[in-house]
Amino acid sequence: MVEDYTLHKYIYNDDYVNLFLFLQQPNIKKIINNKDTHGNTALQLALMLDRRNCAQKLIDSGADSSIKNGFGWSCLDEASIILV
Incomplete structure (x- = not known):
């Protein structure tokens, strides 16, 4: 299985415009909570990097805030x- 860290890349680069466009995909609900190699979802990464506008957009798009990362x-x- 090929991992897709596109959401994480947009968060890391603070690329809100492309994040917003990417979140409009019809299949986003299937991938919005994918974890990176450290066990973090895109929402967790946005919070770690203090990307509040990105975090809010992820929440508005259905990101699950109850998921725990690899460190619990x-x-x-x-x-x-x-x-x-």
Whole structure:
């Protein structure tokens, strides 16, 4: 299986325009919660990098905030770090 980290790439590069366009795909619900090699979803990465506009767009597009990453951290855990 070939992994697709397109969402993660847009988040990492803070490329909101292409993220927005990519999230409009009809099959986005199938891939929006995919994890990268560190076990992070795109939403978790957006929170780690303090990309709030990207995080909000992911949530609006159906990203699941309850998923835990490879370290057992949820999106709430990540968000609590950036708010300190």
